[in-house]
Amino acid sequence: MTDTTVGSKRGSDPAALADLPWDPNAPLLEVTDLQVEFHTRDGVAQAVNGVSFDLKSGETLGILGESGCGKSVTAQAIMGILDIPPARVAAGSIKLRGVDLLQLDEKTRRHVRANKIAIIFQDALSALNPVFTVGWQLGELYRKHSGASRAQAKEKAIELLELVQVPAARERVNSFPHQFSGGMRQRVMIAMALALEPDIIIADEPTTALDVTVQAQVMKLLADLQQQQDMGLILITHDMSVVAEVVDKITVMYAGAAVERADVHQIYERPAHPYTKGLLESIPRVDMKGHELAAIKGIPPALTNLPEGCSFAPRCGFVRDRCKTDDPPLYDVPGNRQSACHYWEEVFNS
Amino acid sequence: MSATSTEPAHTTQPAEDVILSVRDVKKHFPLQQGIVFKKTIGHVKAVDGVSFDLRRGETLGIVGESGCGKSTLGRLLMGLERTTEGSIKINGEETTGLKPSELRSMRRNIQVVLQDPYSSLDPRMTVGDIVGEPYLVHPDVVPKKERLQSTKDLLDVVGLNPDHINRYPHQFSGGQRQRIGIARALALRPDIIVCDEPVSALDVSVQAQVINLFEQLQREFNLSYVFIAHDLSVVRHISDRVGVMYLGKMVELGNEKEIYEEPTHPYTQGLLSAVPVPDPALRGHREQIVLEGDVPSPANPPSGCRFRTRCWKAQDICATEEPLLQIRDKSSHPSACHFAETKDVIHATH
Numbered sequence: 001m002t003d004t005t006v007g008s009k010r011g012s013d014p015a016a017l018a019d020l021p022w023d024p025n026a027p028l029l030e031v032t033d034l035q036v037e038f039h040t041r042d043g044v045a046q047a048v049n050g051v052s053f054d055l056k057s058g059e060t061l062g063i064l065g066e067s068g069c070g071k072s073v074t075a076q077a078i079m080g081i082l083d084i085p086p087a088r089v090a091a092g093s094i095k096l097r098g099v100d101l102l103q104l105d106e107k108t109r110r111h112v113r114a115n116k117i118a119i120i121f122q123d124a125l126s127a128l129n130p131v132f133t134v135g136w137q138l139g140e141l142y143r144k145h146s147g148a149s150r151a152q153a154k155e156k157a158i159e160l161l162e163l164v165q166v167p168a169a170r171e172r173v174n175s176f177p178h179q180f181s182g183g184m185r186q187r188v189m190i191a192m193a194l195a196l197e198p199d200i201i202i203a204d205e206p207t208t209a210l211d212v213t214v215q216a217q218v219m220k221l222l223a224d225l226q227q228q229q230d231m232g233l234i235l236i237t238h239d240m241s242v243v244a245e246v247v248d249k250i251t252v253m254y255a256g257a258a259v260e261r262a263d264v265h266q267i268y269e270r271p272a273h274p275y276t277k278g279l280l281e282s283i284p285r286v287d288m289k290g291h292e293l294a295a296i297k298g299i300p301p302a303l304t305n306l307p308e309g310c311s312f313a314p315r316c317g318f319v320r321d322r323c324k325t326d327d328p329p330l331y332d333v334p335g336n337r338q339s340a341c342h343y344w345e346e347v348f349n350s
Numbered sequence: 351m352s353a354t355s356t357e358p359a360h361t362t363q364p365a366e367d368v369i370l371s372v373r374d375v376k377k378h379f380p381l382q383q384g385i386v387f388k389k390t391i392g393h394v395k396a397v398d399g400v401s402f403d404l405r406r407g408e409t410l411g412i413v414g415e416s417g418c419g420k421s422t423l424g425r426l427l428m429g430l431e432r433t434t435e436g437s438i439k440i441n442g443e444e445t446t447g448l449k450p451s452e453l454r455s456m457r458r459n460i461q462v463v464l465q466d467p468y469s470s471l472d473p474r475m476t477v478g479d480i481v482g483e484p485y486l487v488h489p490d491v492v493p494k495k496e497r498l499q500s501t502k503d504l505l506d507v508v509g510l511n512p513d514h515i516n517r518y519p520h521q522f523s524g525g526q527r528q529r530i531g532i533a534r535a536l537a538l539r540p541d542i543i544v545c546d547e548p549v550s551a552l553d554v555s556v557q558a559q560v561i562n563l564f565e566q567l568q569r570e571f572n573l574s575y576v577f578i579a580h581d582l583s584v585v586r587h588i589s590d591r592v593g594v595m596y597l598g599k600m601v602e603l604g605n606e607k608e609i610y611e612e613p614t615h616p617y618t619q620g621l622l623s624a625v626p627v628p629d630p631a632l633r634g635h636r637e638q639i640v641l642e643g644d645v646p647s648p649a650n651p652p653s654g655c656r657f658r659t660r661c662w663k664a665q666d667i668c669a670t671e672e673p674l675l676q677i678r679d680k681s682s683h684p685s686a687c688h689f690a691e692t693k694d695v696i697h698a699t700h
Contacts, residue, residue: 066553066554066555067553181644182416183644184644211415211416211580212415212580212582212621212624212625213415213620213621213624213640213641214415214644215624215626216623216624216626216638216640217640220638220640238553238554239626240554240628241583241625241626241627241628242626243628244626244627244628244629244630244633245626245627245630245633264630265630265631268628268629268630268631269631278555279554279555280628282554282555282557282558283554283558283583283628284561284583284584284586284587284588285583285586285627285628285629286582286583286586286610286622286625286627286696287610287627287632287696287697289586289587289606289607289610290587292562292565293558293561293562293587294558295555295556295558295559295561295562296555296558296559297559299523299525299526299555299556300553300555315555
C-alpha cells in the first residue's frame with residue numbers, strides 16, 4: 001500500500017485503513033492459535049504457545065498470569081510492537097473485524113495502532129517522554145494521525161485531559177510528566193489511548209504501580225469510559241482481585257499457553273484447572289482472616305526448556321503419569337468454558 | 351484521655367512482654383537550597399510522632415500508601431536513620447543516640463528483610479558468604495569452626511538446598527532470593543525482624559510460599575515482626591495487630607479484627623473499601639468510598655488533621671485541632687479522628 005497523503009512527514013493515511021476488507025459482522029477481535037517465540041542465547045523461548053481468544057464490543061477480557069507467562073507478549077503481538085528479532089510470530093492469526101493484522105504491512109499496521117487498537121502500559125513515567133509537555137504528547141496523535149494544527153491539537157489535548165478527569169486541565173496541559181503524580185500520569189496514558197477513539201484498548205498491568213486508592217479511581221475511570229464508548233477492553237494482570245472486580249471473562253495463562261478460559265463468575269466459583277485453583281487458594285483476602293495459605297509448590301518452568309507433557313505437571317497436585325508425556329489440549333468444560341487439563345473433571349468436582 | 355505517647359490502655363498483655371517500644375518518634379528531613387552555602391528552607395516530616403509497642407512473638411502490620419512514612423519508620427527502627435525526636439527501646443534499652451559501635455551490637459536483636467531480592471543481595475558474593483556475613487560483624491555469636499555448618503542449617507531452615515551454598519544470587523529465582531535474605535536476617539538469632547514489603551516483588555504463587563515461611567519461622571523461633579506493606583490483604587493475613595499510617599502519622603491502631611472489621615478512621619475506611627476482593631459475586635455489592643485527590647506534600651502538611659483535605663467528614667474543628675490517637679466513645683481502639691465511628695466497609699452491604 002502506498003502513502004498518498006501530501007505534506008505529512010511519516011504518512012498519515014486514514015484512507016489506507018478504509019480500503020481494508022472490514023467485516024462488521026465478524027468478531028471485534030479474534031486471536032487464533034497465536035505462537036510467538038524469542039531467539040535467545042539459551043535457545044528458542046516459546047513465549048506464547050498457541051493462545052486463542054475473542055473479544056466483543058463493550059466486553060472486558062482479563063488475561064491472568066504470573067510474570068513470564070506470555071501475557072504481555074500476547075498484548076505486544078496484537079499491537080504489533082514486538083521486537084522482531086529476537087521475537088518472531090511463528091504461527092496464528094490476529095483478526096480485527098475479519099482482517100488479519102499479521103498480514104498487513106508495517107505502514108498500515110501503524111494506522112491500526114491508535115486508530116483501532118491502543119495500549120496502556122504499566123509504567124506511565126517511562127512510557128511518557130520526559131522532555132515534552134503532556135499536552136504536546138497528547139496532541140501529537142492528532143498532528144500525526146489526523147493532520148491537526150498545533151493549536152487544534154492543544155485544544156484536543158485539553159478536552160482529553162478533561163475526559164479523564166485531570167483537574168485544571170487547561171493549566172496542566174503545559175506540565176511535564178514529572179510534575180504529575182502517578183495516578184495522574186496513568187490518566188494521561190488513558191487519555192492517549194482514547195485519543196483516536198479506538199475499538200479496543202489493551203491495558204497491560206495499568207494499576208500495578210499505583211496505590212490502592214488511586215488504583216480504584218483509575219480502574220473505575222477505565223471501566224466508565226469503556227462503557228461510554230462501547231470499546232473492547234483487554235485487561236492484562238497478575239492480580240486476581242482486580243480481575244474479579246472488572247472483567248467479563250478470563251483467560252488464564254501459564255508458561256505461554258492458555259490453560260483455562262471461562263466466564264469470570266464460573267472461574268472463581270469452580271475452577272477447572274489445577275493452576276487456577278492453586279492461585280485462588282494461595283491469595284489472602286482482605287474480607288476474611290484465613291488459615292495457612294495453600295501455596296503452589298515450585299516455580300514456573302523456563303520457557304526455553306518446557307517440560308514434556310503438561311507444563312504445570314511438576315507443580316500440580318492432581319498429576320498422573322499421563323501428564324508427564326501428553327500435552328493436554330483445551331478440553332471443553334460444561335458452561336461454554338475450556339480447561340487444558342486431562343483431569344479437569346476431578347479438579348472441577350474437588 | 352492520655353496523649354499519643356502512651357500505648358492504648360485496653361491492652362491486657364503484661365508489660366514485660368513488650369520487646370520493642372516506640373514513643374513519639376519523629377524523623378524530619380531538611381529541605382535545603384543552595385549549592386555551596388546550603389540553607390534549610392523547610393522539613394519533610396516523613397515520620398511525625400509515631401508510638402506503638404511490639405510484643406514477643408507478635409506481628410505488627412504497618413500499612414499506608416506510598417509516602418506515608420512507613421519505610422522511614424522501618425529504617426528508624428533498624429537504626430539506619432537517626433531519629434529527630436522520640437525514643438525507641440528494644441528490650442527496655444534505648445537505641446536512639448547510640449554510638450556506631452553500640453548501634454552495631456544493638457542490631458543483633460533487630461534485623462531486616464527488604465523488598466527487592468534482586469538488589470539487596472551482592473551479586474559477587476556466594477550465598478554462603480551472604481548468609482554468613484553477619485558472623486563476621488558479630489564474631490562472638492557462633493565460633494569460627496561452626497559457622498559453615500550454621501550457615502548450611504540456616505539455608506535448610508528457609509527451605510533452600512544447603513548444597514547450593516557456593517552458588518551466586520543470579521542462579522536463584524526471585525522467591526529463593528527472598529529466602530536467602532530471610533536466612534541472612536535469621537543468622538544472628540534476632541528477636542525482631544523488620545520486613546519492608548518482603549513479598550510485593552514476588553509472583554502470586556511464590557508470594558504464598560514466602561508468607562508461609564514467615565509464619566513458620568515465627569512459630570519456630572518466637573520472632574516478632576514489624577511487617578511493612580501496602581497490600582492490605584497480605585497484612586491482614588499475617589498480622590496480629592495493625593497500624594495505619596497517613597502522612598507521617600499513625601491514624602489508627604488496633605488488632606487485626608478491629609482494623610479490618612470495625613475501622614473507625616475515615617482514611618482506614620477509604621483504604622479498605624478500595625481493596626478489590628477476589629470474588630466476582632461481590633462486585634457492586636460493596637460500598638465504594640472514593641478518596642478524592644492525592645496525598646498532600648509531607649513538607650507542608652495541612653493544619654489540624656492531615657487527612658481533612660480528602661475527608662468527607664471534615665468540619666471546622668478538623669482544621670484547627672489535631673485529633674490525637676486515642677480511644678473514643680464510638681471507637682474501641684485508638685483512632686486519630688474527632689468523629690471516629692465504626693463502619694464495616696469490606697463486606698457486601700447490599
